[in-house]
Amino acid sequence: MSDQQRRFVLRWGVVGLGAFSAKWINDVFSNYQRDAINGAAVTHELKAIVSSTSLSKAKKFLDLIDTSIAGTPKLYDSYDEFLHDDEIDIVYIAAPNSFHYPLAQAALQAGKHILVEKTFTINHEQAYELQKLAADRQLFVLHGVWTRFLPTTKYIEKLVLENGVIGQVTRVQADLSHDCPFVAENRLFNPELGGGVLFDNIIYSFTWVDLLLLSQSKSAPRINSWSILSKIVPNIDISSSITLVFDDLEATGTATGSFLQESPKYSVLIEGKRGSISIDRASRPTKAVITRADSSEDSIVELPLIDGLGYYYEANAAAVSIRDKLLEPAEYSFAQTIRTLEIFDQVKTKNGITYPTSIERI
Ligand SMILES: NC(=O)C1=CN([C@@H]2O[C@H](COP(=O)(O)OP(=O)(O)OC[C@H]3O[C@@H](n4cnc5c(N)ncnc54)[C@H](OP(=O)(O)O)[C@@H]3O)[C@@H](O)[C@H]2O)C=CC1
Numbered sequence: 001m002s003d004q005q006r007r008f009v010l011r012w013g014v015v016g017l018g019a020f021s022a023k024w025i026n027d028v029f030s031n032y033q034r035d036a037i038n039g040a041a042v043t044h045e046l047k048a049i050v051s052s053t054s055l056s057k058a059k060k061f062l063d064l065i066d067t068s069i070a071g072t073p074k075l076y077d078s079y080d081e082f083l084h085d086d087e088i089d090i091v092y093i094a095a096p097n098s099f100h101y102p103l104a105q106a107a108l109q110a111g112k113h114i115l116v117e118k119t120f121t122i123n124h125e126q127a128y129e130l131q132k133l134a135a136d137r138q139l140f141v142l143h144g145v146w147t148r149f150l151p152t153t154k155y156i157e158k159l160v161l162e163n164g165v166i167g168q169v170t171r172v173q174a175d176l177s178h179d180c181p182f183v184a185e186n187r188l189f190n191p192e193l194g195g196g197v198l199f200d201n202i203i204y205s206f207t208w209v210d211l212l213l214l215s216q217s218k219s220a221p222r223i224n225s226w227s228i229l230s231k232i233v234p235n236i237d238i239s240s241s242i243t244l245v246f247d248d249l250e251a252t253g254t255a256t257g258s259f260l261q262e263s264p265k266y267s268v269l270i271e272g273k274r275g276s277i278s279i280d281r282a283s284r285p286t287k288a289v290i291t292r293a294d295s296s297e298d299s300i301v302e303l304p305l306i307d308g309l310g311y312y313y314e315a316n317a318a319a320v321s322i323r324d325k326l327l328e329p330a331e332y333s334f335a336q337t338i339r340t341l342e343i344f345d346q347v348k349t350k351n352g353i354t355y356p357t358s359i360e361r362i
């Protein structure tokens with residue numbers, strides 16, 4: 001059997017033909033074999049793409065992707081026809097946040113596995129409904145918080161939780177911020193599209209609080225939060241902060257995000273009883289520095305290198321999970337997504353972040 005024949009083939013269909021999904025496709029198809037763990041076990045094929053607007057939009061999208069590497073997919077302008085294409089195993093959903101739920105529901109009803117971009121759904125009830133639907137049909141679901149699948153994240157998680165390099169974790173402070181002035185056409189400022197910083201950025205900073213504290217705690221944390229709402233689109237948060245207080249762990253975790261400035265150079269700080277680790281970027285860590293309580297010298301952590309952007313790690317995780325007939329990836333349980341969205345729901349209610357009922361509906 002040749003190397004190619006031994007690989008598990010995952011056939012993709014893509015919904016949401018924006019600049020971001022083109023970036024994702026180009027990264028996955030150019031780099032997936034560089035994944036040291038799963039890269040040799042899988043092959044990805046891009047079978048079809050669908051535009052909600054027109055066939056000519058789908059055709060134009062081909063100019064954004066490297067078809068010499070990804071191949072030339074079939075083009076659709078009808079979701080129904082696209083979802084009934086037997087050559088598609090998994091649908092990658094990269095439309096704005098508010099469309100994730102109906103698109104994911106339709107894909108699961110058509111018998112397709114799904115990889116849904118962050119943030120998975122607008123509320124936890126929608127996520128719960130999708131979980132039930134997927135479980136009934138034995139379909140795989142991945143919430144595309146790609147950070148969770150990066151070797152750098154896994155490395156840091158292991159250093160802290162298994163190797164105990166900074167001792168017991170007492171505080172996590174993580175931020176992902178971008179200076180994003182108001183632009184009316186931008187989905188970030190549109191409640192109909194599920195805009196706002198909680199759903200765009202804080203899903204990443206919250207990941208560190210979840211990995212290092214929430215997932216380690218045996219009891220429900222106390223939750224504090226605040227938001228600054230846009231003066232122009234008052235239902236949208238432009239800066240928010242969530243603090244979880246873990247009485248059992250004697251620890252706190254704070255996740256922040258803002259459209260008012262960029263994050264600092266090191267934007268995740270993990271503190272423990274014996275030192276701290278600073279990480280450069282919450283969504284895609286590439287640098288980490290350890291400061292030990294018993295040493296005056298900081299030490300740079302030799303993190304694994306990420307070739308390309310790194311979206312291919314989540315795509316490969318989807319492939320090996322589907323090959324192994326798993327319904328969720330080992331790195332990111334569905335329970336974690338639902339728990340996160342339950343907390344986000346509380347933050348929305350407390351701080352007046354409101355979306356139209358049409359997009360909150362089940
Ligand atoms: N993981 C990451 O690093 C990143 C993830 N994202 C996520 O990707 C998703 C898309 O973001 P982004 O590309 O910026 O969004 P865009 O606003 O650019 O929309 C993407 C595409 O979705 C489709 N779309 C737009 N409106 C609708 C609609 N009403 N119904 C169905 N489809 C629609 C359009 O494609 P068409 O007209 O062809 O259907 C559009 O080009 C979001 O969930 C975002 O959070 C974004 C950036 C980075």
Ligand SMILES: O=C1OC[C@@H](O)[C@H](O)[C@H]1O
Nearest residue numbers: 118176178200201283284
């Ligand atoms: O989804 C995203 O949006 C915000 C970016 O900073 C982040 O890297 C990206 O993954």
